[in-house]
Amino acid sequence: MxxxxxxxxxxxxxxxxxxxxxxxxxxxxxxxxxxxxxxxxxxxxxxxxxxxxxxxxxxxxxxxxxxxxxxxxxxxxxxxxxxxxxxxxxxxxxxxxxxxxLPNGDFDHQEYENKLQKLIKGVMTPGIRLILENIFSGTLYDKFLINPAGMRLHHAYIGGLLQHSVDVAGIAQSLADRIGGVDKDLIVAGALLHDIGKIREISSDIGFPYTMEGRLLGHVSMSAVMVQEAAGKAKVTGPKLQQLLHIVLSHHGEQEKGSPVACATKESFIVHYADEIDAIMNQFSKNEGKNPWEYNKMLQRFLLHEA
The missing domain is CATH 2.40.50.140 (Nucleic acid-binding proteins)
Structure with missing residues (x-):
């Protein structure tokens, strides 16, 4: 090794x-x-x-x-x-x-799968719940459970997408409780679906290579397409769907950072910052040397890890 x-x-x-x-x-x-x-x-x-x-x-x-x-x-x-x-x-x-x-993350896969199911069951808005149930089923769900959330930068291991999505939803829920006056169902759904396109963007094969589709379209746009497709099957339309799609399309925060649109709702800002926090915190699980200070390429700075 x-x-x-x-x-x-x-x-x-x-x-x-x-x-x-x-x-x-x-x-x-x-x-x-x-x-x-x-x-x-x-x-x-x-x-x-x-x-x-x-x-x-x-x-x-x-x-x-x-x-x-x-x-x-x-x-x-x-x-x-x-x-x-x-x-x-x-x-x-x-x-x-x-x-x-094949890199494995240091987390309990079954525990996170249970958390995911609990989050989905907690969504009370019928149309949003249908979209979640449609996407998290069948072969798509099987891929979601094993796919990484990144090729190298964050959660780049088997099951990384599951862990990242569930943790983003948890952080977003905490922010929603503290802030108040927001649609928690939209926030949970947006957090669980914000990176769903990575199933088609990044392969779970050794090395986690990008797919042809992933290189051409990118996960942000593919996530929105997948949500739209699921909504079509569930016959879900209207403002709630538009707001959910906005969360997905704006989750990088700004157009300069890869989002087709910038955050414009409370819910989209909450999911964006929850996503960013979780990706950053994941960097502290990567110290591969004996030196507690390690340069991090994603954040472009030295990070102090626990001794």
């Missing part, structure tokens, strides 16, 4: 390999950099073997590979972190065990 790697260790194991940069070195050769991942953590790699670099040029997205090399201290890193100097790279064979490459 990557978390067990130490300087001087010779490595030969299956990993998820992400190529981040390919270039020319100062001595006229070539190099490639990237990340190796399994469900215990990740580690940078560097490779100078021209044949391997050529293979990496043809790779489209992350790929499971068998790699070999030596773990060494990254002398160009400020905190002297480890990296793998990669010397071999081969295709995975059918008999190779790759179960350690």
């Amino acid at each position: 990557i978390s067990d790697f130490k300087a001087g260790t010779k490595v030969c194991q299956a990993v998820l390999l992400r190529v981040q940069k390919i270039g020319n070195s100062s001595n006229g050769g070539v190099f490639a950099r990237g990340l190796l991942e399994d469900n215990s953590g990740k580690m940078p790699f560097i490779v100078f073997e021209a044949g391997i670099v050529d293979k990496m040029r043809s790779m489209e997205g992350p790929k499971v590979m068998m790699v070999g090399g030596m773990v060494d201290i990254n002398k160009f890193s400020n905190d002297m972190t480890l990296q793998l100097v990669l010397q071999r790279m081969e295709e995975i064979m059918p008999e190779d065990d790759i179960t350690h490459l």
Whole structure:
């Protein structure tokens, strides 16, 4: 496992390999950099073997590979972190065990599924309840239970979308109770559905690659389409549906941050900030080193983790 790697260790194991940069070195050769991942953590790699670099040029997205090399201290890193100097790279064979490459979140899946069902049953507005029951059923529901909420940035593990959606709904409920004068059914439904399009945007396959549809349309617009489709099947129309769609379409807060429309209702602001809080808090579960201070790419700052 990557978390067990130490300087001087010779490595030969299956990993998820992400190529981040390919270039020319100062001595006229070539190099490639990237990340190796399994469900215990990740580690940078560097490779100078021209044949391997050529293979990496043809790779489209992350790929499971068998790699070999030596773990060494990254002398160009400020905190002297480890990296793998990669010397071999081969295709995975059918008999190779790759179960350690699917990241799992540290939460009780059954508990969160029970919370989800309780939230749905607590929605009393008939049309909104029908939309939720329509979406959270069948194969769509099965995918929702295992899909990540992100490729890498937040809740990027099996079941991450379930955990994130339920926690956003919980935070939003608390905000709604404190603020008052809001439609709690719309808030709960909007929180549970705000990222539902990620089922179609991000695959639950190893590496959580983006789908073609996901790259072309994005999860915000796909979430709105899925809600609209469910409303059509349930014959739900009117202002409540429009307000629910507004929450989904504006949950990034501003158009500059990827929302087709900016928040314009109390309910949409509540869901937006609940979403943001939960995504940020998830960053504190990611400390992969011994140093309590770790640079976070999503937030672009150092975060202090518990010792």
